Amino acid sequence: MTAAALADALVARDVSSVEATQAHLDRISDVDGHVHAFLHVNEKALAVAKSIDSRRAAGDDLGPLAGVPIAIKDVLCTLDMPTTSGSKILEGWVPPYDATVVQKLRQAGLVPLGKTNMDEFAMGSSTEFSAYGPTRNPWDLDRIPGGSGGGSAAAVAAHEAPLALGSDTGGSIRQPGSVTGTVGVKPTYGGVSRYGAIALASSLDQIGPVARTVLDAALVHDVIAGHDARDSTSIRTEWPSFAAAAREGLQAGTLSGLRVGVVKELGGDGFQAGVTQRFTETVALLESAGVTVVEIDAPSFASAIAAYYLILPAEASSNLAKFDSVRFGLRVTPENGGTVEDVMAATREAGFGPEVKRRIILGTYALSAGYYDAYYGKAQKVRTLVQRDFTKAFEQVDLLVSPTAPTTAFPIGERIDDPLSMYLNDLTTIPANLAGIPGMSIPMGLAPEDGLPTGVQLMAPAHEDARLYRYGAALERLLEDSWGHTLISKVPDLDSATLAAGQQSAAEEGVI
Numbered sequence: 001m002t003a004a005a006l007a008d009a010l011v012a013r014d015v016s017s018v019e020a021t022q023a024h025l026d027r028i029s030d031v032d033g034h035v036h037a038f039l040h041v042n043e044k045a046l047a048v049a050k051s052i053d054s055r056r057a058a059g060d061d062l063g064p065l066a067g068v069p070i071a072i073k074d075v076l077c078t079l080d081m082p083t084t085s086g087s088k089i090l091e092g093w094v095p096p097y098d099a100t101v102v103q104k105l106r107q108a109g110l111v112p113l114g115k116t117n118m119d120e121f122a123m124g125s126s127t128e129f130s131a132y133g134p135t136r137n138p139w140d141l142d143r144i145p146g147g148s149g150g151g152s153a154a155a156v157a158a159h160e161a162p163l164a165l166g167s168d169t170g171g172s173i174r175q176p177g178s179v180t181g182t183v184g185v186k187p188t189y190g191g192v193s194r195y196g197a198i199a200l201a202s203s204l205d206q207i208g209p210v211a212r213t214v215l216d217a218a219l220v221h222d223v224i225a226g227h228d229a230r231d232s233t234s235i236r237t238e239w240p241s242f243a244a245a246a247r248e249g250l251q252a253g254t255l256s257g258l259r260v261g262v263v264k265e266l267g268g269d270g271f272q273a274g275v276t277q278r279f280t281e282t283v284a285l286l287e288s289a290g291v292t293v294v295e296i297d298a299p300s301f302a303s304a305i306a307a308y309y310l311i312l313p314a315e316a317s318s319n320l321a322k323f324d325s326v327r328f329g330l331r332v333t334p335e336n337g338g339t340v341e342d343v344m345a346a347t348r349e350a351g352f353g354p355e356v357k358r359r360i361i362l363g364t365y366a367l368s369a370g371y372y373d374a375y376y377g378k379a380q381k382v383r384t385l386v387q388r389d390f391t392k393a394f395e396q397v398d399l400l401v402s403p404t405a406p407t408t409a410f411p412i413g414e415r416i417d418d419p420l421s422m423y424l425n426d427l428t429t430i431p432a433n434l435a436g437i438p439g440m441s442i443p444m445g446l447a448p449e450d451g452l453p454t455g456v457q458l459m460a461p462a463h464e465d466a467r468l469y470r471y472g473a474a475l476e477r478l479l480e481d482s483w484g485h486t487l488i489s490k491v492p493d494l495d496s497a498t499l500a501a502g503q504q505s506a507a508e509e510g511v512i
Contacts, residue, residue: 003068003162003216010056010067017049017056017067021111024069028113028160031494036135037145037155039074040081041114048111055109064243065219066109071161073152074115075122076207077196078102085198086118086130086148089323089330089351099196100231101165101207101224108223113161116151120353121320122169122200124148125425127176128416129355136412137180138491139452143409146176146425152210153180157491163220164210169200170308171405171429173208174441178404178455181443181487183211183476185221186429188462189436190235192221193228201315202233204308204433212488214249214442214473218242221465237463245466249473256290258471259397265301266402266428274447278454279403282444285478286401296393296400300385301431307382308430309423313363314376320360323351358419387435394461399471402428404441404455428457438465440472443487444479453487 001009009015025045032038042048052067077083077095084090098106105112119129127135127150137145138158145154152164153176166173168186177184185208192207199205209220221242228234248254262283267276287293325331325347332346352360366375393400406427415421432439437459444456458475460467480486 001162002213003065003211003219004213006068006162007065007219017052017111018046020067021045021049021069021113024113024161027158031158032160034136034141034494035138035154035158035160036133037116037151037158037160038071038114039084039086039117039132039151042081042112044080045069045111045113052109052111063108063223065223067111068163069111069113069161070105070220071113071116071152071155071164072102072105073149073164073166074118075167075198076102076165077198078112078115081112081115083115083198084131085122086120086132087351087353087356088131089347091131091330093329095196097196100193100228102196104224105165110163110223116149116155116164118151119148120356121198121316122148122167122172123316123355123359125171125175125422126412126415127151128412129353131353134412137409138494139181140409143411143452144179145409146179146405148172149210150176153177153182153184156180156182156210156212157488158494159491162212163216165220165224166208166210167197167200168206168208168433169204169312170433171426173210174429174439174455174457175405175425177210177441179409179453181453181491183214183217183443184441185209185217185468186432186439187221187225187465188235188237188438190233191237191239191438191463191465192224193226193231193234195228195230199319201312202319203315204312206433214440214469214476215243215246217440218246218469218473221469240466242466242469245469246473249470250477254474255286255471255478258286258291258399259294260286260291261294261296261393261397261400263296263298263301263393263400263402265298266431270406270424270427271403272407272447272449274449275403275405275407275454278445278447279456282456282475282479283401285482286475289478294397296397298389298393298431300382300389303382304386304431304434305423305427307379307386308426308434309362310366310375310379311383311434313359314366315363317360317363317367320356323348383434386431390431390435390437390461398460398467400459402457404428404457408447408450408452408454432459435462437462438468440468442472442476442479445483445487446490
C-alpha cells in the first residue's frame with residue numbers, strides 16, 4: 001500500500017498500526033539479508049505502534065500519517081538507535097538527542113522502523129562506500145541502489161518501508177530515487193531543519209522524503225518542514241500544505257498552460273540511450289497535455305560538477321575534523337602509545353574509509369594557504385553563476401526538467417575504483433544543490449535496453465516546493481496512465497529463487 005492508502009486504512013480501523021508495523025518487520029526479516037537496506041532495526045517499533053493504536057482508540061487527535069511506519073537514513077541522530085553515518089568511526093554510537101526531523105516524525109505518530117544504510121558520511125553515489133557493506137537494488141540484486149541514500153530508496157522499493165527519510169547534498173535522495181523507481185525530493189535549502197543531521201557539506205545538505213508516490217512524499221514533507229531555531233540556516237517561510245498541492249495536481253487539466261524548460265546542458269553525450277529515450281517520450285507527453293516546452297541554455301551548469309567537488313570536500317574536511325578520538329566515537333591507541341596526534345592519526349586511519357580520506361585530503365588542500373582563492377574561491381564564483389542561470393531560466397518557465405541520472409543502476413563494483421566516473425552520476429542533480437532550489441525525481445519508465453528504472457527531475461524556484469508537488473503529481477499520473485500501471489508495482493518479486501541468485505552472485509564477486 002502507499003502511505004496515503006495505509007493512513008486511510010488506519011483511520012478507518014481496517015488495519016492497526018501494530019499489524020502494519022509487524023508486516024513491514026516481517027518483510028525486512030524476509031528480504032533484507034539480501035537487499036541490506038537497514039543497518040539497524042528498531043526493537044521498539046511495535047511498542048510505538050501499540051501506543052498509537054491506543055491513542056487512536058481513546059479518540060486522540062492524531063496526525064494524517066499516525067501509525068504509518070518509516071525508515072530513517074543513518075545520517076540522522078536518534079536517541080534510541082545507533083547513528084553511525086555509515087562509518088566505523090561511529091560504530092555503536094547512540095546520540096543523546098533526536099534530530100529535529102526525527103522528533104517531528106515521533107510527534108506526528110509515525111513509527112520508526114530502523115536506520116538505513118548509506119555511503120560513509122554521505123560521500124558516494126552508489127552506497128558501496130558504506131563501512132558495513134553495500135546495499136543492493138531490489139530491481140536487480142547485482143546492481144547499486146544509488147547513493148548516498150541507497151538504503152532508504154531500496155527499503156521503499158523493496159516494500160520494506162512505505163516511507164523513508166534521506167539527505168541530499170548533491171543528489172543523494174533524487175539519484176537513488178531514479179535508479180530504484182521511487183520518488184525522492186530535495187526541499188528548498190533551509191526549508192527543513194538540519195539540526196541533528198551529521199554534516200557533510202553544510203551549505204549543500206538538505207533532508208527530504210523518499211516515497212512511492214508524490215502524494216506520499218508530500219505528506220512526509222508536511223511533517224518535517226518548518227523553521228527551527230536550533231538550525232542557523234533554517235528559513236522562516238510559511239509553507240502551504242504540500243499534500244494539498246499534490247492532490248490539486250491529480251485533478252484533470254492541471255498541466256495545461258504550464259511552461260517547462262529543458263536544460264540543454266543536462267543531457268546529450270554520456271547519457272544512456274534508454275534514459276534519453278524515456279526522457280524524450282516524457283517531454284512529448286507533457287506537450288500532449290498542453291505544456292509549452294522551451295529549451296533553456298544554462299552555460300554555467302557545465303562547470304557545476306567541478307565547482308561542487310571543490311566546495312563539498314572543503315566543507316567536509318572542516319566538518320569531519322571533530323572526529324578526533326578525543327570527544328566521542330572510535331579511539332585507536334598505537335601499540336607503543338604516543339601523543340594525542342598519534343592517537344588521532346591512528347583513529348582516523350582505522351575509522352575512515354577510502355572515499356572519506358580522499359575527500360578530506362582534497363578539501364584540506366583546496367582550503368590551504370595559497371590555494372584557497374585559486375580553488376575554493378573560484379568554485380564559489382561558479383556557484384553564483386549557476387544561481388544566476390537558474391534565475392534567468394525561471395524568468396522564462398515555471399519548471400525545469402531533466403533526466404535525474406545519466407544512466408540506470410550500474411553493476412556493483414563496476415565504478416568503485418573510478419572516482420571520476422562515480423562523481424558523474426550526480427551531473428544533473430548537483431546544480432539544484434548549488435543554487436539551494438527544490439528538486440524532485442519521479443519514475444519515468446524502464447530503460448528498454450536493461451529493463452531498469454529511470455527518473456525525470458523537476459526543479460522549481462526556491463520556496464516553490466508546492467509547485468513541484470502540484471505538477472509532479474500531475475506528471476506522475478500522466479506517466480502512469482501512459483504505462484497502464486504504477487512503476488513500483490513492477491519491482492521483481494524477491495522470491496527465494498531471485499534471492500538465491502543474488503546471494504550466489506555476491507559470493508562470486510567477493511562482496512559478501
